[in-house]
Amino acid sequence: MIAFHAVDVIKAKRDGEVLTDGQIRSFLEAYTAGAIAEEQAAALLMAIFWRGMTADELTTWTDAMVASGERLDLSTVGRPTVDKHSTGGVGDKVSLPLVAIVAACGAAVPQLSGRGLGHTGGTLDKMESIPGWRAALPPDEMTRVLQDVGGVICAAGPRLAPADRKLYALRDVTGTVESIPLIASSIMSKKIAEGTQALVLDVKVGTGAFMSDLGQARALAETMVQLGQANGVRTSALITAMDTPLGRAVGNAVEVEESLDVLRGEGPEDLVTITHALAREMLALAGVDADADAVRHDGRAMATWRAMVVAQGGDPDATLPRATDYLAVRAPESGYVTRLDARAVGNAVWRLGAGRARKEDPVSKTAGIWCRAKPGEWVEEGQPVMELAIDDPARVPAALDALTGAFDIGPEPPPPRDLIIDYIHF
Amino acid sequence: MIAFHAVDVIKAKRDGEVLTDGQIRSFLEAYTAGAIAEEQAAALLMAIFWRGMTADELTTWTDAMVASGERLDLSTVGRPTVDKHSTGGVGDKVSLPLVAIVAACGAAVPQLSGRGLGHTGGTLDKMESIPGWRAALPPDEMTRVLQDVGGVICAAGPRLAPADRKLYALRDVTGTVESIPLIASSIMSKKIAEGTQALVLDVKVGTGAFMSDLGQARALAETMVQLGQANGVRTSALITAMDTPLGRAVGNAVEVEESLDVLRGEGPEDLVTITHALAREMLALAGVDADADAVRHDGRAMATWRAMVVAQGGDPDATLPRATDYLAVRAPESGYVTRLDARAVGNAVWRLGAGRARKEDPVSKTAGIWCRAKPGEWVEEGQPVMELAIDDPARVPAALDALTGAFDIGPEPPPPRDLIIDYIHF
Numbered sequence: 094m095i096a097f098h099a100v101d102v103i104k105a106k107r108d109g110e111v112l113t114d115g116q117i118r119s120f121l122e123a124y125t126a127g128a129i130a131e132e133q134a135a136a137l138l139m140a141i142f143w144r145g146m147t148a149d150e151l152t153t154w155t156d157a158m159v160a161s162g163e164r165l166d167l168s169t170v171g172r173p174t175v176d177k178h179s180t181g182g183v184g185d186k187v188s189l190p191l192v193a194i195v196a197a198c199g200a201a202v203p204q205l206s207g208r209g210l211g212h213t214g215g216t217l218d219k220m221e222s223i224p225g226w227r228a229a230l231p232p233d234e235m236t237r238v239l240q241d242v243g244g245v246i247c248a249a250g251p252r253l254a255p256a257d258r259k260l261y262a263l264r265d266v267t268g269t270v271e272s273i274p275l276i277a278s279s280i281m282s283k284k285i286a287e288g289t290q291a292l293v294l295d296v297k298v299g300t301g302a303f304m305s306d307l308g309q310a311r312a313l314a315e316t317m318v319q320l321g322q323a324n325g326v327r328t329s330a331l332i333t334a335m336d337t338p339l340g341r342a343v344g345n346a347v348e349v350e351e352s353l354d355v356l357r358g359e360g361p362e363d364l365v366t367i368t369h370a371l372a373r374e375m376l377a378l379a380g381v382d383a384d385a386d387a388v389r390h391d392g393r394a395m396a397t398w399r400a401m402v403v404a405q406g407g408d409p410d411a412t413l414p415r416a417t418d419y420l421a422v423r424a425p426e427s428g429y430v431t432r433l434d435a436r437a438v439g440n441a442v443w444r445l446g447a448g449r450a451r452k453e454d455p456v457s458k459t460a461g462i463w464c465r466a467k468p469g470e471w472v473e474e475g476q477p478v479m480e481l482a483i484d485d486p487a488r489v490p491a492a493l494d495a496l497t498g499a500f501d502i503g504p505e506p507p508p509p510r511d512l513i514i515d516y517i518h519f
Numbered sequence: 520m521i522a523f524h525a526v527d528v529i530k531a532k533r534d535g536e537v538l539t540d541g542q543i544r545s546f547l548e549a550y551t552a553g554a555i556a557e558e559q560a561a562a563l564l565m566a567i568f569w570r571g572m573t574a575d576e577l578t579t580w581t582d583a584m585v586a587s588g589e590r591l592d593l594s595t596v597g598r599p600t601v602d603k604h605s606t607g608g609v610g611d612k613v614s615l616p617l618v619a620i621v622a623a624c625g626a627a628v629p630q631l632s633g634r635g636l637g638h639t640g641g642t643l644d645k646m647e648s649i650p651g652w653r654a655a656l657p658p659d660e661m662t663r664v665l666q667d668v669g670g671v672i673c674a675a676g677p678r679l680a681p682a683d684r685k686l687y688a689l690r691d692v693t694g695t696v697e698s699i700p701l702i703a704s705s706i707m708s709k710k711i712a713e714g715t716q717a718l719v720l721d722v723k724v725g726t727g728a729f730m731s732d733l734g735q736a737r738a739l740a741e742t743m744v745q746l747g748q749a750n751g752v753r754t755s756a757l758i759t760a761m762d763t764p765l766g767r768a769v770g771n772a773v774e775v776e777e778s779l780d781v782l783r784g785e786g787p788e789d790l791v792t793i794t795h796a797l798a799r800e801m802l803a804l805a806g807v808d809a810d811a812d813a814v815r816h817d818g819r820a821m822a823t824w825r826a827m828v829v830a831q832g833g834d835p836d837a838t839l840p841r842a843t844d845y846l847a848v849r850a851p852e853s854g855y856v857t858r859l860d861a862r863a864v865g866n867a868v869w870r871l872g873a874g875r876a877r878k879e880d881p882v883s884k885t886a887g888i889w890c891r892a893k894p895g896e897w898v899e900e901g902q903p904v905m906e907l908a909i910d911d912p913a914r915v916p917a918a919l920d921a922l923t924g925a926f927d928i929g930p931e932p933p934p935p936r937d938l939i940i941d942y943i944h945f
Contacts, residue, residue: 103694107568132561136693139565142533267562268529 099123099133106140114153121157125256131263138260138269146274151316152323154274158282159324161256165203165232165288170239172201175291175379177371178284180276180313181213183301183439184338184464187368188216188246189352190360190389193398194368195375196243198383202375203239205249205287209448209456212301212439214348218447220246222346222414222458226407242400254282273309277316284326291327291378293371294318298514299336301435307332307514314517322519327378329518333367334510337433337468340364344447344461346413347482356398358390361467366512416459416482420489424472428502433468433478437499444491446484460484469506525549525559532566540579547583551682557689564686564695572700577742578749580700584708585750587682591629591658591714596665598627601717601805603797604706606739607639609727609865610764610890613794614642614672615778616786616815619824620794621801622669624809628801629665631675631713635874635882638727638865640771644873646672648772648840648884652833668826680708699735703742710752717753717804719797720744724940725762727861733758733940740943748945753804755944759793760936763859763894766790770873770887772839773908782824784816789893792938842885842908846915850898854928859894859904863925870917872910886910895932 102116120137123129146154167174175195179185192202206228209215217228230238230247238245251258257279264270264279284292294317297303298310314330321328340361342351354360355368372385388394399409424430442448446457463480466472478500483489528542546563549555572580593600601621605611618628632654635641643654656664656673664671677684683705690696690705710718720743723729724736740756747754766787768777780786781794798811814820825835868874872883889906892898904926909915 100692100694107565107694130692131556131558132689132693135558135561136565136695139533139562139569140694143565143569263558266526266556267558268526268533268566269562 099129103133103137103140106137106144109144111147112150117150117153118157121154121161121256125161125259134260134263135267138264138267138275141275142269142272148319151274151278152320155278155282155285155320156324158254158256158278159286162252162254162286164286165253167201167203167236167239167288169236170201172199172243173291173379173381174201174203174289175293175375176202176204176284176287176289177293177295177375178280179295180297180303182297182335182339183213183435184340184343184348185214185297186219186340186342186348186352187295187364187371189219189349190355190394191368191371192244192246193356193401194372194385194388194394196401197388197393197397198376198381198385200243200376200379200381201239202244203235203287203289204244204246205253205283206246207249208452210452211450212436212443212448214343214345214448216246217248218456219345219348222349223402223407224411226402226405230405238401238404242397242404244397244401245404246401247405249283249287253286257282273313273316277313277320281317281320281324284321285324289326291375292321293374293378294328294330295367295371296330296332297335298332299334299435301338301439302335311515311517318517318519329374329378329516331370331374331513332515332517334512334514335435336510337435338438338464339367341464341467342461343438343442343464344482345456345458346415347461347463349413356389356395363512370513414458416461416484418483418486420481420483421477422479422481422496423475424466424478424502425474426502427472427474428504429506430466430468430470430472430478430500431503431507432501433464434499437496438462438464438479441492441495441499444495445481445488457484460488472502525555529559529563529566532563532570535570537573538576543576543579544583547580547587547682551587551685560686560689561693564690564693564701567701568695568698574745577700577704578746581704581708581711581746582750584680584682584704585712588678588680588712590712591679593627593629593662593665593714595662596627598625598669599717599805599807600627600629600715601719601801602628602630602710602713602715603719603721603801604710605721606723606729608723608761608765609639609861610766610769610774611640611723612645612766612768612774612778613721613790613797615645615775616781616820616824617794617797618670618672619782619827620798620811620814620820622827623814623819623823624798624802624807624811626669626802626805626807627665628670629661629713629715630670630672631679631709632672633675634878636878637876638862638869638874640769640774640874642672643674644882645771645774648775649828649833650837652828652831656831664827664830668823668830670823670827671830672827673831675709675713680712683708699739699742703739703746707743707746707750711747711750715752717801718747719800719804720754720756721793721797722756722758723761724758725760725861727764727865728761737941737943744943744945755800755804755942757796757800757939758941758943760938760940761861762936763861764864764890765793767890767893768887769864769868769890770908771882772841772884773887773889775839782815782821789938796939840884842887842910844909844912846907846909847903848905848907848922849901850892850904850928851900852928853898853900854930855932856892856894856896856898856904856926857929857933858927859890860925863922864888864890864905867918867921867925870921871907871914883910898928
């Protein structure tokens with residue numbers, strides 16, 4: 094008799110019932126169109142936070158989020174498409190060299206990225222420290238760059254999963270962010286709408302990650318891999334360690350600098366290890382038989398990078414902006430660095446101005462931290478453990494405050510740790 | 520450092536933590552002032568639905584709701600004040616004769632009432648079928664009527680517990696109505712703000728009540744009695760049966776008619792029993808030693824009723840409006856009525872136009888149902904079990920539809936039932 098009542102959907106989820114396809118699709122369609130109030134969506138999100146969703150509910154929910162907007166058609170690109178998504182970490186600049194490496198190997202990488210929030214950075218913020226580079230690219234332009242260059246890093250347009258755009262903002266203010274089905278559907282709806290044929294997820298776990306519990310990280314990874322497969326995207330996931338910053342650079346321009354090292358065949362070992370592992374998995378899913386290490390050493394990855402930068406108005410030969418002031422945080426005694434906390438470093442970089450509290454805030458291109466000694470490395474008393482790149486000296490006290498207790502030094506090196514903790518595939 | 524973040528309060532409740540006094544008071548104060556968005560309040564309500572509240576949290580929450588507006592001062596009334604609140608049922612017109620009876624006994628009854636919603640009627644809707652009677656009364660006028668007459672039935676003003684007004688509307692659209700702490704605080708905040716010294720609660724249980732589970736009804740009653748006591752209002756509760764309509768009349772003008780029978784010393788036995796039980800408890804809490812039955816038989820209760828009606832512009836001698844069409848629902852066979860379902864009758868009366876789906880809807884004064892045979896009574900085949908009083912013939916099919924399966928007839932009378940199931944006091 095009565096076609097559809099939002100409050101009945103809320104009550105059903107509240108009472109632990111399984112929502113029907115029709116309930117999910119009607120709710121999300123009406124919500125995206127503005128016909129369901131924010132307070133009703135908020136109540137449903139909290140009920141989902143509480144009760145969870147079955148695999149079938151989540152598949153429908155994600156599909157309805159994709160259907161709220163357009164799904165890109167990359168069939169004209171002429172290469173197998175494959176993308177990567179990281180749940181976010183400190184010093185995680187992997188996307189920058191990775192897109193160029195995989196594109197240089199012959200796959201097409203349509204990387205639609207976001208901006209940083211809180212203690213984790215965003216790929217677009219980092220790229221924008223390259224003089225002239227622009228994040229916005231119309232869909233037809235994006236397709237053309239993928240055809241010509243093979244890799245693109247750009248902002249998702251407003252017509253891609255608009256339901257997610259609204260839900261993401263709502264979750265932020267209603268305490269419903271940390272829910273596995275809501276996280277998984279948010280990430281996967283955008284990646285499915287982006288039109289990629291394959292996807293490798295980098296689910297980070299540790300103090301600097303969104304999730305510090307391995308069981309939770311594994312559940313999220315499995316949920317996302319299932320969702321990808323159910324929606325026709327070949328998907329797998331690596332679970333990787335995020336207890337200490339990845340590489341040595343944390344910030345925006347400083348992370349581009351370090352990415353260029355990787356593209357030159359250099360770069361810190363942990364960053365190179367993760368980049369290669371992800372590249373190998375992406376190429377396998379794309380069915381491309383190529384050597385990621387070779388393109389990094391013979392200049393092809395760098396050539397692809399330069400073409401990518403040029404295609405979006407950037408100058409690959411321009412000098413990256415640099416901070417004017419530097420401040421060293423020194424070792425109070427000699428010994429091995431046994432711990433350098435990712436979350437603390439991420440918060441300090443945020444305080445220095447390279448991160449943002451709200452998505453409207455501007456970010457500093459040059460502020461950042463160089464980790465001069467990482468866990469397992471020896472420092473002499475008085476040597477720098479970290480070097481702060483400073484854009485606004487007034488921000489230094491807050492950054493130093495965030496670094497209180499950020500590292501430990503001891504007589505023995507810490508036990509070796511696994512960078513790659515698990516591999517989830519079906 | 521940071522004064523107050525609504526999302527931190529939501530997360531704390533979401534995670535099962537106990538909210539501090541400051542969190543509760545800040546949240547409700549900011550919400551009432553419009554400084555917290557509806558979606559944030561919706562998320563908190565669902566988290567409360569999920570996690571509940573401790574007795575201390577609920578006392579603070581209720582006190583903050585009272586503090587969101589003004590608390591009436593009835594100290595100038597010159598009589599002990601005592602009120603009654605029913606959680607709502609079908610044919611529950613008890614307030615009408617009860618206020619007059621208790622006032623005639625010497626107490627003052629400041630009954631701030633509401634309107635009907637769904638299958639349950641509202642006291643104000645019933646009173647408004649009296650020609651000329653007006654529900655709105657300014658506070659000073661209300662105090663004067665209490666001094667002069669002893670009883671008043673009127674609408675709660677907009678300055679009484681405004682937080683409840685907002686939360687009540689929000690709960691309705693967010694699936695967060697059926698939560699014991701939210702129900703208890705909504706009812707008690709208004710009664711505490713109304714300024715009564717004592718309060719008797721009539722918590723109904725059964726198919727026609729808000730709660731059909733006795734354990735839930737008892738938990739609600741205990742919670743409200745505790746809240747009243749914690750806020751300086753002497754409070755007790757009766758738990759009463761609501762499986763079949765109370766009395767024979769269900770609607771608006773028809774319920775006033777039946778109330779007048781009670782005030783004349785007549786009326787159906789179940790209605791008189793409940794009215795007397797509540798009157799005795801109210802007089803006991805008010806410390807007034809008087810005989811409720813005597814004032815009902817010697818005309819004093821009726822005289823008080825007439826004075827109450829006149830004080831609010833009504834004409835106690837005017838003929839009540841009557842329906843023009845009637846339709847009998849007849850017994851298909853001879854036997855005892857073994858069941859007459861309160862919910863079905865309430866829904867049918869609503870469909871006939873006497874109830875409303877949304878609080879803005881108008882209601883019919885004359886539509887209603889007379890229950891001609893109640894459970895335990897014998898009917899011959901073809902005798903009316905119910906008589907529908909019809910205002911708009913187009914509504915009859917929906918009402919008859921709601922009455923499908925509403926009663927049973929059998930060879931044996933049903934077992935006797937307790938009208939008054941429990942008594943909660945501390």
